[in-house]
Amino acid sequence: SQKIEQNSEALNIQEGKTATLTCNYTNYSPAYLQWYRQDPGRGPVFLLLIRENEKEKRKERLKVTFDTTLKQSLFHITASQPADSATYLCALGNTGRRALTFGSGTRLQVQP
Amino acid sequence: KAGVTQTPRYLIKTRGQQVTLSCSPISGHRSVSWYQQTPGQGLQFLFEYFSETQRNKGNFPGRFSGRQFSNSRSEMNVSTLELGDSALYLCASSLEGGTEYGYTFGSGTRLTVV
Numbered sequence: 001s002q003k004i005e006q007n008s009e010a011l012n013i014q015e016g017k018t019a020t021l022t023c024n025y026t027n028y029s030p031a032y033l034q035w036y037r038q039d040p041g042r043g044p045v046f047l048l049l050i051r052e053n054e055k056e057k058r059k060e061r062l063k064v065t066f067d068t069t070l071k072q073s074l075f076h077i078t079a080s081q082p083a084d085s086a087t088y089l090c091a092l093g094n095t096g097r098r099a100l101t102f103g104s105g106t107r108l109q110v111q112p
Numbered sequence: 113k114a115g116v117t118q119t120p121r122y123l124i125k126t127r128g129q130q131v132t133l134s135c136s137p138i139s140g141h142r143s144v145s146w147y148q149q150t151p152g153q154g155l156q157f158l159f160e161y162f163s164e165t166q167r168n169k170g171n172f173p174g175r176f177s178g179r180q181f182s183n184s185r186s187e188m189n190v191s192t193l194e195l196g197d198s199a200l201y202l203c204a205s206s207l208e209g210g211t212e213y214g215y216t217f218g219s220g221t222r223l224t225v226v
Contacts, residue, residue, distance in 0.1 A: 034214055041222075043116075043202050044155075046214030089155065098168045098209045099145065102155035 002028045004103035006090060012109045019080045021106045023073040023090035030092035033066055033073050034100065038087045047088075048075075080110045114139065116205050116218035124224045130191040133221045135203030137184050141216075143209030144186040146178060149200040149220070158201075161186055162209045193225045 005024045013019050023033070031052050036044035050057045050066045050073070057064045063076040077084050087107045091100040117136040125131050137144050146158040157170040161180035178188040184205075190197055200222050204215035 036214075036217075041219070043204075043217030043219050044215075046216065049214055091155075098143070098160045098162075099157040099170065100155075100215070101157070102147075104154040 002026070002092075002101055004028070004090065004092060004101060006088075006103040007106040008104065010107040010109055012111060013080055015081060015110055015112050017080055019077040019084070019108055019110070021075040021088050021090075021108065023075065023103055025071050025092060025103075028071075028092055028101070029068075029094075031095045032093045033064075034091045034093065035062075035064060035073075035075050036089045036091060038089060038105065044089055077108075080108075082110045082112050084108060085110050116203055116216050118201075118203050118218035118221050120221060121219065122222045122224075124226060125193050126226055127193055127195060129193050130189060131193060131223060132187055132189050133201055133203075133223070135186045135188075135205075135218060137186070137203070137205030138216055141205040141207055142184055143206045144180055144184065145204045145206070145209070145215065146186070146188050147202045147204065147217075148172075149202055150198075155202070158188065160209055167209065190223075195225050198223060198225045 003026045034049045035047045038044040048064045061078045065074045087105040089105040091102045093100045119134045143162045145160040149155045160168040164180045175191045180186045200220045202220045203218045
């Protein structure tokens with residue numbers, strides 16, 4: 001069955017450093033991979049989407065890579081700030097299915 | 113531009129009862145998807161509606177149902193509530209419903225079944 005794995009342990013880093021979050025998947029050939037941010041008690045907020053034929057996507061301090069051979073995506077936040085503290089979810093999708101499969105999320109804590 | 117509105121925000125129900133949750137998508141978005149989020153299972157897809165038609169359904173029992181109205185507003189219903197139905201129910205809207213673009217989620221309805 002399809003499986004998506006994200007670091008289950010919380011990631012603690014110092015302000016100003018680069019946070020790197022991992023998303024690994026098995027038994028899946030996604031056409032798209034999306035990253036969301038979720039704060040406690042709120043719904044996820046869309047951050048970035050990367051397609052299977054793209055290696056890297058950037059948006060401001062965010063960078064996502066997608067390696068379909070390794071079946072892995074890396075999500076980077078550069079110059080991290082305490083306000084970046086949240087849970088980050090990766091989600092995979094396929095054209096036509098109209099449903100995302102989510103990972104369990106990684107909680108990021110940025111210390112001032 | 114108003115976001116996705118879900119009502120109510122919090123709900124407490126007793127086992128065996130039924131519940132209806134409401135979602136108003138972003139104006140112009142015709143697709144509404146519903147997800148259930150629990151600590152143990154994470155976010156799981158319930159169903160997706162587009163122009164009043166259910167186009168896709170997740171692996172949930174028939175107690176979970178939904179509908180969409182002509183103005184794109186959507187409701188989901190859970191009958192014969194069980195303790196395990198306690199969760200955050202999230203609605204997500206998008207223009208066409210594909211996964212090629214990001215979804216806009218509401219803040220969710222926190223359902224507690226006692």
